[in-house]
Amino acid sequence: MERGHIFNPNYVLVTSPSLLFDPTVKPLDGMVEGSVLFVNSSKDVPIVDSKKIRVIYRDVTDLALKHVGKDILSATMGAVACKLSGLIGLQSLVDSVSEELEELGLEPELIEKNIQLAKECYSSVESISLCGLEYRPLHNVVEVRYMGERGIPDLLSMGNTALRKTGSWRVLKPLIDRNLCTACGICYIYCPESCISLDEQGYPLINYDSCKGCLVCAVECPMKAIKAERESVWS
Amino acid sequence: MSITKYKTLKDVPREEFLVSGTSLCAGCGALLVIRLFHKALGDNVVWVNAAGCVTLMATFPYTPLKSSWFYTAMGSAPAGAQGIRDALDILIKKGKIDPTENLKVVVVTGDGAASDIGLQSTSGAIHRNLDFFYLCVDNEAYGNTGFQASSSSPIGSGTTTTRPTHLYPMGNFLPKKDLFEIWRSHRPPYVATISPSHVVDMFRKVEKSLNFKGPKLFLALSPCPTGWGAEVSESVKLARLAVETGIWPLKEAVYGEVTHTYIPPKRRPVEDYLKVQRRFAHLFKPVKNEGAIAEIQKQVDEYWSKVVH
Amino acid sequence: MSDEGDKSGEGERMVLKMLTGSQAVAWAARLARVDYIPAYPITPQTEIIEILSEWVRKGEMDATFMQVESEHSLLTAAGTAAATGARVFTATSSQGLLYGFEMLYSIAGWRAPLVLVNVARALAAPITLEPDHNDVLAARDSGFLHFYAENVQEALDLVLLAYRVAEDHRVLLPAIVNIDGFHLSFTRERVDLPEQDAVDEFLPEYKPVNPIRASKPVAKGIPVLIPPLYSFFKYQMHMASRNALSVFREAAKEFEKTFSRDYAPVEEYMMDDADTVVVMSNSFASAGKYAVSVLRGEGYKVGLFKIRLFRPFPTDDVIKSLRGKRCVLVIDQNISVGKGGIICPEIAEALYHLEDRPKVILPVIVGLGGKSISLEEFRHAVSVAERLASLGARPDGPLLLFREDEAILVESLLKIASGG
Ligand SMILES: Cc1ncc(C[n+]2csc(CCOP(=O)(O)OP(=O)(O)O)c2C)c(N)n1
Ligand code: SF4
Ligand code: SF4
Ligand code: SF4
Ligand SMILES: [Mg+2]
Numbered sequence: 001m002e003r004g005h006i007f008n009p010n011y012v013l014v015t016s017p018s019l020l021f022d023p024t025v026k027p028l029d030g031m032v033e034g035s036v037l038f039v040n041s042s043k044d045v046p047i048v049d050s051k052k053i054r055v056i057y058r059d060v061t062d063l064a065l066k067h068v069g070k071d072i073l074s075a076t077m078g079a080v081a082c083k084l085s086g087l088i089g090l091q092s093l094v095d096s097v098s099e100e101l102e103e104l105g106l107e108p109e110l111i112e113k114n115i116q117l118a119k120e121c122y123s124s125v126e127s128i129s130l131c132g133l134e135y136r137p138l139h140n141v142v143e144v145r146y147m148g149e150r151g152i153p154d155l156l157s158m159g160n161t162a163l164r165k166t167g168s169w170r171v172l173k174p175l176i177d178r179n180l181c182t183a184c185g186i187c188y189i190y191c192p193e194s195c196i197s198l199d200e201q202g203y204p205l206i207n208y209d210s211c212k213g214c215l216v217c218a219v220e221c222p223m224k225a226i227k228a229e230r231e232s233v234w235s
Numbered sequence: 236m237s238i239t240k241y242k243t244l245k246d247v248p249r250e251e252f253l254v255s256g257t258s259l260c261a262g263c264g265a266l267l268v269i270r271l272f273h274k275a276l277g278d279n280v281v282w283v284n285a286a287g288c289v290t291l292m293a294t295f296p297y298t299p300l301k302s303s304w305f306y307t308a309m310g311s312a313p314a315g316a317q318g319i320r321d322a323l324d325i326l327i328k329k330g331k332i333d334p335t336e337n338l339k340v341v342v343v344t345g346d347g348a349a350s351d352i353g354l355q356s357t358s359g360a361i362h363r364n365l366d367f368f369y370l371c372v373d374n375e376a377y378g379n380t381g382f383q384a385s386s387s388s389p390i391g392s393g394t395t396t397t398r399p400t401h402l403y404p405m406g407n408f409l410p411k412k413d414l415f416e417i418w419r420s421h422r423p424p425y426v427a428t429i430s431p432s433h434v435v436d437m438f439r440k441v442e443k444s445l446n447f448k449g450p451k452l453f454l455a456l457s458p459c460p461t462g463w464g465a466e467v468s469e470s471v472k473l474a475r476l477a478v479e480t481g482i483w484p485l486k487e488a489v490y491g492e493v494t495h496t497y498i499p500p501k502r503r504p505v506e507d508y509l510k511v512q513r514r515f516a517h518l519f520k521p522v523k524n525e526g527a528i529a530e531i532q533k534q535v536d537e538y539w540s541k542v543v544h
Numbered sequence: 545m546s547d548e549g550d551k552s553g554e555g556e557r558m559v560l561k562m563l564t565g566s567q568a569v570a571w572a573a574r575l576a577r578v579d580y581i582p583a584y585p586i587t588p589q590t591e592i593i594e595i596l597s598e599w600v601r602k603g604e605m606d607a608t609f610m611q612v613e614s615e616h617s618l619l620t621a622a623g624t625a626a627a628t629g630a631r632v633f634t635a636t637s638s639q640g641l642l643y644g645f646e647m648l649y650s651i652a653g654w655r656a657p658l659v660l661v662n663v664a665r666a667l668a669a670p671i672t673l674e675p676d677h678n679d680v681l682a683a684r685d686s687g688f689l690h691f692y693a694e695n696v697q698e699a700l701d702l703v704l705l706a707y708r709v710a711e712d713h714r715v716l717l718p719a720i721v722n723i724d725g726f727h728l729s730f731t732r733e734r735v736d737l738p739e740q741d742a743v744d745e746f747l748p749e750y751k752p753v754n755p756i757r758a759s760k761p762v763a764k765g766i767p768v769l770i771p772p773l774y775s776f777f778k779y780q781m782h783m784a785s786r787n788a789l790s791v792f793r794e795a796a797k798e799f800e801k802t803f804s805r806d807y808a809p810v811e812e813y814m815m816d817d818a819d820t821v822v823v824m825s826n827s828f829a830s831a832g833k834y835a836v837s838v839l840r841g842e843g844y845k846v847g848l849f850k851i852r853l854f855r856p857f858p859t860d861d862v863i864k865s866l867r868g869k870r871c872v873l874v875i876d877q878n879i880s881v882g883k884g885g886i887i888c889p890e891i892a893e894a895l896y897h898l899e900d901r902p903k904v905i906l907p908v909i910v911g912l913g914g915k916s917i918s919l920e921e922f923r924h925a926v927s928v929a930e931r932l933a934s935l936g937a938r939p940d941g942p943l944l945l946f947r948e949d950e951a952i953l954v955e956s957l958l959k960i961a962s963g964g
Pocket of ligand 5: 345346347372373374375376377378385
């Protein structure tokens with residue numbers, strides 16, 4: 001049994017394929033031969049499968065949108081984990097979901113929708129029971145050296161959050177229709193994320209690496225020139 | 236208003252001081268306020284921050300800002316600003332650093348820090364006539380810790396510590412603290428309310444405040460889709476509704492002298508604003524609480540009846 | 545105060561004066577040419593900030609004195625000013641130190657060097673004005689360096705040494721210099737007051753690391769949410785603090801050259817042939833020294849070991865001085881309620897692995913809320929330790945020293961309070 005940080009997971013569930021390659025997340029670390037990787041994605045994403053892990057793809061975001069109308073992923077991923085591991089039954093899952101959401105003060109109809117969502121996620125995968133997987137020691141223990149001024153928690157590289165690619169958060173993608181756009185610049189003014197810029201003629205350009213898909217731009221556009229489209233695979 | 240650079244949205248400078256990629260929620264009003272406010276302030280800024288949602292803009296090893304940032308503590312960001320301001324002044328005066336190294340010192344905190352735990356520190360800084368800016372991004376609760384009530388939460392709003400129940404049908408039954416008036420009572424050179432929906436108004440106010448030495452304080456309505464239970468895409472629309480219903484008056488006070496910078500020609504009913512946010516849902520469902528809504532409307536009407544047109 | 549005074553005998557570079565502890569640390573701040581003094585009054589620290597504000601207002605000191613609205617703000621402003629590159633001095637005491645407590649860890653974590661004089665005063669409740677060390681020891685784990693002064697001269701000298709060590713780039717941590725309320729703060733003693741040019745020579749200009757400047761933006765104090773990274777920065781602070789041991793020795797050597805006064809992290813008194821050693825710190829160590837000299841006359845082979853630098857903890861010095869001794873009594877002028885003294889376990893841990901560790905390490909509590917320590921109490925504690933050693937017995941909890949005259953006094957006061 002591991003608690004907190006899981007070093008040798010039997011099952012790994014990844015909410016977005018973009019996280020697979022994030023150096024600060026490294027979800028595949030510690031996975032061994034025979035362990036199971038679940039990726040929330042409609043398409044297969046190439047994974048360097050050196051350890052012969054089993055990979056399952058399902059688009060649970062789609063299910064969330066269908067049932068709840070929003071990309072709420074906690075109930076979905078929880079349900080998948082319950083089923084995959086075979087450790088938690090459907091009733092316990094349903095009870096937990098309704099209790100958690102009641103605590104958040106959600107209305108009964110919305111809780112019911114979430115339960116339906118959890119149920120469908122639960123039935124969307126099969127249990128894979130795993131035992132006797134072989135673990136290899138992964139880590140050496142090292143001594144920390146004194147690093148002088150580098151050991152001071154000051155940050156000197158300014159404006160570097162763009163490295164984080166928050167575009168992976170997006171469920172709906174804003175698309176600008178150049179035929180309707182009058183280059184008024186209003187979308188640029190109101191984008192909270194600084195990810196709309198204006199070209200020389202004043203036409204807006206969206207930085208999709210960072211755009212979180214809030215669609216404030218679409219609501220504010222006086223020409224209704226920005227349409228929302230369901231994001232397919234983010235890469 | 237006196238001569239201004241800002242006539243229309245076209246006059247908003249293109250330079251960005253805040254790059255994308257923060258971990259703040261999609262549609263965060265506070266983030267939009269900070270982005271626009273920084274454009275109005277220009278460069279050479281050091282932000283001094285108290286604990287709150289915007290603290291998570293910069294987490295090691297990332298910062299979205301091209302300017303300096305100092306996270307201090309929840310209760311004492313204005314005192315942090317005091318130390319930086321004083322140190323810069325001393326070092327320049329003693330010739331230890333070049334005057335071109337000078338910075339505008341800008342405190343940015345949430346409403347909980349501003350109205351509750353940090354009020355003493357703010358009062359001290361204003362009283363000492365500290366030359367600084369204060370930007371309070373008001374999302375009307377303790378957002379970072381999960382949206383508990385602050386003294387800035389409006390009456391009738393549900394938060395995670397003022398849940399509406401049959402014993403407490405209003406949710407939060409305490410009035411919103413009037414931070415504008417608390418600040419103004421110190422008679423600092425400049426106090427203003429701003430809204431991310433009214434950008435030209437915001438830019439003109441910041442522009443004007445730059446002429447004053449001493450405390451310059453801004454209270455910004457900052458829609459919080461997560462805590463308010465509103466559509467992420469409607470943050471700006473909600474802010475505009477707050478102004479158009481008269482719930483969020485746009486005003487300024489120069490050495491205590493108040494002027495309303497925008498008077499809604501025909502105020503929309505407060506219901507239009509309340510009904511689109513889950514934090515007020517209990518006022519509409521399962522049965523409409525006409526009395527509570529009328530009371531909120533009455534308070535807004537009374538406010539405006541005292542405003543000299 | 546006038547600048548006149550006798551030229552001291554030994555060196556040319558100082559002037560003899562009669563100063564209180566408060567005046568002495570104020571002089572140290574002045575001689576260190578501090579830039580910034582944020583302040584908030586609390587007894588018994590007030591004299592320090594009154595003197596400094598007067599000097600600034602008269603133009604005798606080129607510094608900014610800023611009275612703020614609380615110690616929490618005081619420490620915040622002190623820390624951000626130091627991080628911006630100003631040399632900062634401030635002072636507080638007991639309730640004030642605890643009121644600003646959150647910021648002690650922050651300032652240390654910012655790696656912002658400054659000097660904070662704590663004028664020791666016991667903590668409420670019950671509230672009092674008299675000293676013990678629960679206030680300063682509450683800051684033990686914060687990352688501040690801790691310097692403890694026994695007399696007025698030391699108070700002045702340790703402030704100068706503290707700046708030199710704290711600002712050294714191998715260290716970059718803030719420092720507390722502790723002086724006991726009343727016993728040092730308001731007691732006048734003869735002091736060699738260093739001359740300005742000598743101090744200038746000893747104390748180089750403060751060179752801040754990553755200060756806030758228009759030309760070079762920096763983000764400071766930001767959250768570190770990645771657990772190994774947090775551990776890493778804390779380990780770095782610890783190692784920087786450990787560096788302060790050798791940096792202190794280096795600085796003390798320089799100090800000795802300039803001012804002919806020699807400071808080590810610890811001090812030994814009559815220890816050469818001692819079997820029993822009394823461990824103490826701060827101003828009550830003088831009473832301890834007196835007791836030791838009297839007990840020597842009575843035939844006790846006793847000495848005193850004084851801790852001057854408490855953080856970083858001078859483990860090697862403790863081992864060097866206390867190994868092979870028969871009995872060690874640690875006099876803690878503080879109490880961790882439900883355990884005992886705070887310093888005693890640290891001494892015991894330093895000695896634990898030695899073959900020739902003392903037979904008895906006796907925890908002794910005395911001097912809380914300024915309670916005096918009499919010769920009889922020292923004698924009693926020494927004899928308890930020696931008896932335990934000869935019996936091969938272990939101490940039964942800390943010895944809580946109290947005298948009969950005090951018991952009678954307490955009884956009479958309780959009677960008044962209860963109306964009985
Ligand atoms: C001394 C102290 N008490 C409590 C907290 C916990 N805390 C961190 S952020 C926060 C909420 C801040 O609310 P607000 O100032 O309104 O900012 P928001 O998060 O809503 O933007 C609280 C209570 C803290 N960091 N420090
Ligand atoms: S708001 Fe609409 S019309 Fe205006 S620039 Fe943006 S897309 Fe074009
Ligand atoms: S969807 Fe949101 S983040 Fe993306 S461009 Fe529009 S306003 Fe900016
Ligand atoms: S909780 Fe609200 S204020 Fe905080 S980041 Fe999210 S939207 Fe912004
Ligand atoms: Mg808030």
